[in-house]
Amino acid sequence: MxxxxxxxxxxxxxxxxxxxxxxxxxxxTAVQFNDQFTEASYRDAIRESNELPIPPALSLYIHVPFCTSPCFYCACNRVITRSATAGQEFLVSLEKELRLTAPRFDDDRPVRQLHLGGGTPTFLSTEQIRQLMALLRSHFHFAADAEIGLEVDPRTVDPAGIRELKAMGFNRISIGIQDLDPKVQKAVNRIHDTALVSSVLGAARGVGFGSISIDLIYGLPMQTTAGFAKTIETVINMQPDRISLFNYAHLPHLFKAQRQLDESLLPTPATKLAIFRNTLNRLLDAGYEFIGMDHFAKPDDSLVKAKKNGTMVRNFQGYSTHGGLDLVSFGPSAISQVGDSFAQNHRKLEDWNISLLEGRMPVARGLTRxxxxxxxxxxxxxxxxxxxxxxxxxxxxxxxxxxxxxxxxxxxxxxxxxxxxxxxxxxxxxxxxxxxxxxxxxxxxxxxxxxxxxxxxxxxxxxx
Ligand code: SF4
Structure with missing residues (x-):
């Protein structure tokens, strides 16, 4: 800029x-999805997309719904658990969903992009992520240059785990840190030290991950302009390729987790705005480009190039370089977009599991444009x-x-x-x-x- x-x-x-x-x-938007859209509607959408003269390649999304502890700002669909069997049971259901859905897509439609989100994908053990990748590769054909990414919570991985992820084929990583200020971390119940983030990011860079991204949130309790400025300086020193700076939306009537947060500690609208203004200016001074809304990237990042040549797109993961793909999503609450149809799975883990046990694709709602x-x-x-x-x-x-x-x-x-x-x-x-x-x-x-x-x-x- x-x-x-x-x-x-x-x-x-x-x-x-x-x-x-x-x-x-x-x-x-998803607010308009309705239950007139059914499993049959989704099957029709897949069939129609296969019949196109040149069917689009695929982008896969897997929603891993588990986290071990609740962050109080959370607006995601997740299940808090420390169950030792949850990951394995999830994989059993996921395999059922893959068996019901994947064969409906013609074999000649390669996967160009895969993203693991959640929840916390790294709630799964390294061995379970390996099993998940093997499952996906047995049901879909991946392009040699496919972009394979995941979100990591620095509390759940170490440098050895990062190296294993790379060996499995992951080449994109997004690290959720939100804020490095211990006071803010305590107020939102998400505590990790800066050294941990540095070691995860350093390991990712060392083994060749591209487009390393850091996620931050402004507007959280206990945040101040000075405190967040310190976080930003530390993040800039880590030199991630992309930075997402999300505006915290306090909507406790919609998201139960947010009711645990002490509202009296939220920054005033003026402080929040000052944090955003200072951060935007500091990131521009540090050489990052403003992609739009809440995204920043280094000038040599593929997102900046896509923005400049008019090929950047916007999808459920935010800004992306991959346009023209059909999005096929798995896991509770996951949303697929195939042709002009959106299909959203049951939000509750239990409902998603029941559908699969009964041999039905777990579509709960959707819409055809x-x-x-x-x-x-x-x-x-x-x-x-x-x-x-x-x-x-x-x-x-x-x-x-x-x-x-x-x-x-x-x-x-x-x-x-x-x-x-x-x-x-x-x-x-x-x-x-x-x-x-x-x-x-x-x-x-x-x-x-x-x-x-x-x-x-x-x-x-x-x-x-
Ligand atoms: S913010 Fe992320 S890690 Fe925290 S509870 Fe929500 S989904 Fe889990």
């Missing part, structure tokens, strides 16, 4: 446009990824007249143009430096579900 593209953090604009909004990891959904999804993705929109591209792809199709949306955007968040161009519009903070607010104009009902209110985090 050039100097000219630094947001000014204008307080009036933040007041006006910083309210709640979806993160747009999908459109329509309409043509209008598809058009809006493309528009929203380009705004979120490129910070710009080319009307002609949309007209070409969908045979429509953009200014007529989106007449009311463009009229509403005039106010943002007047406030200097976007600039009209010959082809469409470009988001300005100040507008970069409000990508979700700009994209929201094209979300037909937000404007048509209240179903989504109170379900999304603040934009800034």
């Amino acid at each position: 050039s100097e000219l593209m630094r947001p000014t953090f204008d307080s009036q604009l933040i007041e006006k446009y910083g309210g709640e909004g979806p993160r747009y990891t999908s459109y329509p 309409t043509t209008d959904d598809r058009i809006r999804a493309d528009v929203i993705e380009r705004i979120m990824c490129d910070g710009a929109l080319d009307f002609h591209g949309v007209e070409r792809d969908y045979q429509l007249v953009f200014r007529r199709y989106f007449a009311s949306e463009l009229e509403q955007l005039e106010e943002m143009a007047g406030d200097g968040l976007i600039e009209w161009t010959e082809q469409g519009f470009a988001v300005t430096a100040d507008g970069l903070l409000f990508l979700r607010a700009i994209a929201r104009h094209f979300d037909a579900y937000l404007s048509s009902g209240s179903k989504s209110r109170g379900r999304f985090s603040r934009i800034v």
Whole structure:
């Protein structure tokens, strides 16, 4: 990002446009999924995708739902357990899900990407992860250059474990640290020291992991500008390739785990904003590029290259370099996207297990996009990824007249143009430096579900 593209953090604009909004990891968002979409609908979607002239390659996601202790900011679908048998039982069910689902995809569709998330994937022992990889490789054919990644909790791996993961074929790693300040760690019940993080990251770099990513969260209890500045300096010294800086969304009415957190220790909105502003500026000074929303990467990282050549996409894992793949997901609550259909598994581990015991694919809900959904999804993705929109591209792809199709949306955007968040161009519009903070607010104009009902209110985090 050039100097000219630094947001000014204008307080009036933040007041006006910083309210709640979806993160747009999908459109329509998961809030719109419904139980009219069934196992049969998912099977139809897979069959139709196989019948395409060139069926897309595959991206796999495995949701490992276990953690040994609860982080009080958690918004994930997970089961807290120290059971010695949980991992093995999970693998037994996972194999059933693979047997029911994988054969439905034609053999000639290679896997180009695999991601293990959760929960805590490294809740599984090294031997169990090896079994999981063997299972996946027995059901799918992996491309030689497939991107194989996982999220690690530094409390659950050591350098020897990292080396074993590399030997199994993992080549991408994301390390969840959130904050290195011991006071914050205590307040959120996630305690690990900096040396541990350094040794895990050093081991990952030493054995050749690429795009090493560190996840941070701002807005947590006990955080201060000075405390978080120290964390950022330490993280910069570790030189990860990517940094995710998530805005903590305190939604205790939706996420039970967050009710354990002492609300009186949360930073004020002004402190939270100052932490974000200082961190953004510090990361830019340190040579990181602002990818969008909450992602930063080094200039030579593949994400920056994808952003520059317009091929970056947005999916359930956030920003990604891999577009045009069908996403096939396994495990409780996992969401697949095959063609224009989203299929979400049962959220509860028990329901997921029962479905599989009864020999049914564990689909609980989902949605098949309409043509209008598809058009809006493309528009929203380009705004979120490129910070710009080319009307002609949309007209070409969908045979429509953009200014007529989106007449009311463009009229509403005039106010943002007047406030200097976007600039009209010959082809469409470009988001300005100040507008970069409000990508979700700009994209929201094209979300037909937000404007048509209240179903989504109170379900999304603040934009800034
Ligand atoms: S934040 Fe991550 S590690 Fe912590 S409880 Fe939630 S899923 Fe588990």
